[in-house]
Amino acid sequence: MTQTLPLALLQQAATRGAATALRYKRLGIWHPRSWRQLADEVGRLAAALQQSGFAREDDLLIISQARAEALLLALAAQWLGGSVTLLDPDLDLRPLLRRLQPAFVLAEAEAxxxxxxxxxxxxxxxxxxxxxxxxxxxxxxxxxYETWLAGTLAAAPAHVAESTSTAFVFHDTDDQPPRRLSHGQLLEGARKLLARERLGPDEEALAARVFAASGQARYLLTPWLSAGFCLNFPEALATRDTDRRELGPTLVLGTRESYARLEFWARERLPLPGTLSHRLYHWAMAPGGNRVRRWLGHWLIRRPLLDVLGMSRLRVPLLVGPALTPQSAEFFASLGVRPGNWQEPGSQHASAGAPTRLLPQSV
Structure with a gap:
């Protein structure tokens, strides 16, 4: 059984080496990378980190939105037995940085x-x-980053991480101790999610949110390595909606706030009240109805809205954290999208049993 995240990557490279593991968008063009290419690059990054003095039990601090480079460098640090601290670039991090005094840092941009x-x-x-x-x-x-990596010619070092090693560190608030997730914890949780959601290598997922949330590590990054599906990175946060429509992902991970943002974005495009189109919308979206009404509602309203949202191929909508508001839940349910709610361990909202998964219903 796979024991660490880098070993999961190496296993995918050995069994599905030529399959597409990751795509990232630059200047409007999608660039695919295979599992074998990713494993080779992570090995080079591990060698570069080692040459820069990074060693076992050191910590790599990353301040970045969701970027492929950040993900691969994180795996390289874990390859060497180190941990990775992920921080949100949109926050004021100076008090935390003064306390942490990091020795190894990747910052996405000038800020x-x-x-x-x-x-x-x-x-x-x-x-x-x-x-x-x-x-x-x-x-x-x-x-x-590119200059630093280009100067490395050494072969990939030995993989030294262990199942009990800390993989990621998350700082939720300044007055609480950091949360540390080991490789074993992440992989065990991923196995449960894969079984419950029936995730496999044919999924297409979009990594549109900042990595500085443990839900991303638990319910997207580790399942990606475990199941071997394709992970897609939008060109920028501002293009994520356009990129989602282009891709039509089958797996989406979001929070109550991100689903509410999509709902608001879709409602802005609905017909104006009082118009014939608006009356048709309410008629078609009303629950129940006969077969003809459901058929017309699907092709005239639901399917176009799902296309606008980039959810026409969505099979597994996931929700991390608090449940959707009643309004959002009703809106997405009318489209046949019912996100499965996976609570973070220790959350005050978490139930005592296993996470409840509500499958999207066909319309």
Whole structure:
């Protein structure tokens, strides 16, 4: 049985090496990567980290939105037996950074780099993905991710992580201790999710949210490595809705807030009240009705709305955290989308039993 996240990656590379593992979008073009390519790159990244002084039980701090580079570097740190701390770039992180004093940091853009500098962190390695606004020459510890990786020629080092090793560290609030998730905890949870949701290698998932949430690690990243499906990264947060429509993912992971955002976005596109189209919408979306009414409602209303939302192929909608508001639940249920609610362990909202999964009903 697979014991760590990097070993899960290596297993997928050995069994499904040529299959598409990941896609990322740059300048409007999707770039696919196979499992074998990902395993090779993570091995190179592990060698680069080792050359930079990263060792077992060190921590890599990542300040980034969902980016493929951030994910692969995280796996490389875990390959070496280290842990990964994920932080949200949209927050004021300076008090936390002053306390953590990270030695190894990946910051997506200038704002993250600036926060590390203002926290007077003694970073031995400070990598960035987007160099706009940065003067890398003024700081010897500041290096572009691509330049840093290109300078590594060493072979992949030995994999040293263990099942009990910490894989991810999450800081929810300053007054609470950090949450640490081991490789074993993540993989055990992924096996339960795969069995309950019947996830397999044919799924298409979209990684549209910031990684700084344990739900992403538990219910998206680890299941991706375990099941071997394709994980897609939008070009930017602003393009995620367009990219979702292009892809038509079969698996979506969201929170109450992200589902509410989609609901608001869809309602803005509904017919104006008082119009014939608006009356047709309410007639078609009303529960029940005969077969003809359901058929017309599907093709005239539900299917176009699902296309707009990028959910026309959706099979597994997942919800992490608090349940949807009654209004959102009713709206998505009218489209045949009923997110399965997976509570974080220890959440005050979590039930004592296993997570309840409500499958989308056909319409």
């Amino acid at each position: 993250g780099v600036q926060q590390v500098r203002e926290a007077q962190s003694p970073a031995r390695l400070l990598l960035f993905l987007d160099g706009r606004g940065l003067d890398a020459g003024a700081d010897p510890t500041l290096t572009a």
